[in-house]
Amino acid sequence: MSEDAMLDTALPLPDVDESWVGIAAGEQEEDKSLYLELDGWEGPLDLLLDLARRQKVDLRQISILALVDQYLTYIERAEALRLELAADYLVMAAWLAYLKSALLLPRDEQEDPSPEELALRLQLRLQRLGAMREAAARLMARDRIGRDIFRRGAPEGLRIDRKIKWRSDAFSLIQAYGQVKARNEPRIYQVSDRIIMTLDSALDRVSAMLGVTLDWMDLRDFLPKHAEPSLRKSALASSFVAALELARLGRAEIEQEETYGAMRIRRIAQ
């Protein structure tokens, strides 16, 4: 098919719903068909494009003023016929009325944007929508797979069967056996006895030591000196929890000036 001169083509294009291409065609029944199609418009821009097409000139040469008049007339008639108009059609009507007056009235001040620019912008948008609409129609009219052109009806299909080749090695085998054996060997578990400081004894200890002074004391000073490392760890943990508990009970306050810094604790005088 020929693919040139698409911008100028004004013929009804195939494969497009008759309902909208037909509108522009019927001149004598214009009013009726136009209003009946009210639901068919996809918004004001769509309606404007159709009205512009009625000027039967290239979209680059349409008269915006004439177009505005046509649109406003259309809206007035629709209102006279008491047809329900969506709000956006009325918004567009108001905007176009403004545009028209701005285009006609002499201007003292240079307005920004100028009415000419607004008109041009509208024209450019109509051109673009028009171009896409015609492109869509021409696209749909192409020879299409499944309608005009067919692929093979019953292709055999290409099948790829994946066959798995398993791989392993002697070491893995022997190692696996060793692990099975080791896993199921009877096992003796030993739990070694460790010296710890219980929370209760830490609480007693910390409370007792806090009773001695009202000054701040470093938490580490509460720990038993010369204890073996495992006991020191346990004592630190228990003393810390004990300090928190005393703070919660309102018997002590805790401060720490920086992250990981020394934690200090002192008694609250009752």
Next chain:
Amino acid sequence: MSDAPDETVRAIEATLFASEDAMSVDALAGHLGGLEPAIVRAGLTELAAHYEKRGIRLVERGKRWHFETAPDMAHLLRKEREQVRRLSRAATEVLAIIAYHEPVSRAEIESIRGVQTAKGTLDVLMEAGWIKMAGRREVPGWPIIYATTPEFLEHFGLASRKDLPGMDELKAAGLLDPVDDALDTAMPGEEEEVEAETSEENDANLAATGTEDENISAESAA
């Protein structure tokens, strides 16, 4: 009588004939045991020439090759087969806008059409396999952008997007450029400052809240 084609050509012919999907040169080369792509390409060219005047043709669509019936046979084949999907007018427009502008965001589609795009429209086109999401635009809001697929080219018989009807003319006429760009060239000397603001306001007026009259007909959906 034609000469017997060589084994590679026969293998390509058999593979493409049997395949349910179109195949790229690389896919063919891989399937044929790692042939040189150049050899496959030469074979395809030979085959395409051989089939040129026959009832079936070998064609390239979006870098993938397949056999199909010759276009002038449509009248014979069409009558029994009406499986092609009928799209609503809105969907065809959206498809055209995506094809001619891709990649394109929904807001960009809407600014051309002047109406909001109903949710179903893009879904229908994606379900048909003709468009796909193609990432996000790097602007505020990170909108998803859409592009066409190789199946789109296949379905509409296009070797590539360059073959879209009227593509060159539309490009030359600047009709694929945004309105703002066209305005700049059409109105030289205009101050640029107010431009962005104006266009927004303007678009809001024009696009408004037009509801889309979607009648997505799924006649073909068997």
Next chain:
Amino acid sequence: MSDAPDETVRAIEATLFASEDAMSVDALAGHLGGLEPAIVRAGLTELAAHYEKRGIRLVERGKRWHFETAPDMAHLLRKEREQVRRLSRAATEVLAIIAYHEPVSRAEIESIRGVQTAKGTLDVLMEAGWIKMAGRREVPGWPIIYATTPEFLEHFGLASRKDLPGMDELKAAGLLDPVDDALDTAMPGEEEEVEAETSEENDANLAATGTEDENISAESAA
């Protein structure tokens, strides 16, 4: 280059290509607008001759005609692709137990391993050709017993089963060290053993991806 075929021949070619079923001469004649069967027959003969040396053939089967791939190109339609996969940990254990204790029943394998063994594991080992059924144990229930094959010895580079290291040697090599095992049981793989083995079975059928990680396939199967 072949001569351009006439319209009837092209029409037959396109129709048979697009048809989902083989077509009789009468069906073709009817489809092509009531052609004389003799003309259709002549066209079919010409087409069959044309395709004789190509990658596809026009053939008649039970008085109905259709295109099919040339017999010597059939290997292109069904290709086998070999995929190498490493034996899973569970399967390796089962194989090791069979190798050390053969012939051995499934219940015996389970009592040695201390875990249930999924059916798929033994299937995989049989598919690999490393174990075979070796009769039935003469105890209640007549359980099947398994033994290794010569392929097993070959793959693992063993002259005979006597080459497998004994318990003392395993101990000396540190392979009975429970520490390794503690580490392994801490890994998630072991707990999901049964599931993983089931997926193995699936994989053997579907031959999905090339992953060697049992856990991944177990998850995706779930």
